[in-house]
Amino acid sequence: MMPDMDTFSAVVVDGLTKRYGSRTVVDRLGFRIPRGSVAGLVGPNGAGKTTVLRMLLGLVRPDGGTATVNGVSIDEPARYLPGVGALIESPAFYPGLSGRRNLTVYATLAGIALEQVSVVLDRLDLTARAGDAYQTYSLGMRQRLGIAAALLGQPRLVVLDEPTNGLDPAGIRDMRAIIRSINDDGRTVLVTSHLLNEIQQVCSWLIVVRDGRLGYQGEIGAVEDLEERYFRILQGDQS
């Protein structure tokens, strides 16, 4: 990878590999995410998207390859994770605690000023229900609280794993607006989905993963007949 490319990339992945037993889930994967972009990591279920995120977020150790996040190797998660916010897999909170108390738990652990809890709750339009137990929240509210948690600490990179999963059309529309507004703040956003259409709606940079390998990466606007090309990639046609 060229040094100047690294400088302008929020994430650089090179040869990343993860095996579970004899099964290779991520196979010598390489891609980059331009700083300030909304990047979409798309691929069918089981393509290895979430495993890639887990490795980038320090939850899972790769078996091979390297990656940097905001210029820091993923071998040093304590150095780069304070600058990363993530909603991975599904929102994860303590059901009996209120939304506000849940965010306070995470903010306290990370040493983030507690004033930020109110700021992110307000931004995600959750202030009115902030005192209610998380278990009483609707799916859409849970997703928004998950994003509020990801925004704590004003991260430079925000990772959202399948953020529209299970949402109704209005919720999906709201989620797209939230993603755009996060990007408007100058943050890099990485969104995963198994639906190309979802990625097309909000992303400027596309990464296609198939069987743990890179199928394609590049600007979405530069690809003609994206949907046709996407299905060809999924069928193994790299042309």
Add this chain to the structure above:
Amino acid sequence: MNLAIRSEMLKLRRPRVLFSTIAALWGFAVLVSVLSVATGKDDSTANSTGDLTGTHGATVGFANASRLVGLVILVLFLTSVTSEYSFGTVRILLMRQPRRAVVLGGKLIALLGAMAAGLLGALMLSVAAAAVTMAARGLPMDAWFSSGGLAHVGQAYLNAVIACATYGAFGLAFGVLLRSTVLAVGVMLGWFFMAENIAANTWPDSVHWFPGLLAGAVMSGGTAAVSYWPALAATVGYALAAVLIATTVFTRRDTAA
């Protein structure tokens, strides 16, 4: 570490967790204390009236409750870990504090602090319940309030903290190892409250080796079968080993929850 402890304390203040733990802890301590005093006879081998009216009489019931109190502490520590996996919150914790040993250490210290406070309340209530029952039976309690009696109360508290911390350490370790509340509780209860009891009745030497039996001996200030100091050394050793295993696994294992 301070931030991890404070964060954990916020979770411990959940009303359901707090009230159910305190109710179980204090309830068992009071119940066993009342039963111990109420059923003690002159010729009893345990809880004799001689024991009850002696300098350590105030804490006889509290020591007898050791296994039940230990059970509550074990479940508290265990579920505190397994719930992080079942809620999926462990991955957020580790993203917010990538130094995994700090997350686990903060949890352990917060739980130990809560346990120490809960045990203090359990001891006070247990002694109060024992005193009421003694008064109802017309048994003298002068020795309880002598300097030797008060020293025994302090010693009983320290022993309870050490013994319960050992149960807690096992709860923490098996919570980390198994990650499932049902599985971990099943294994722990099966071991501490079935296997060890069977072993104690069939193999007398088991009291020198099994952690639950040793912790019980510590809480009782030593028994006829195993004296205090060897039991204390072995118990502390088991607790440290459990924490070491938990930390090693927690810091090294992939987190896919």
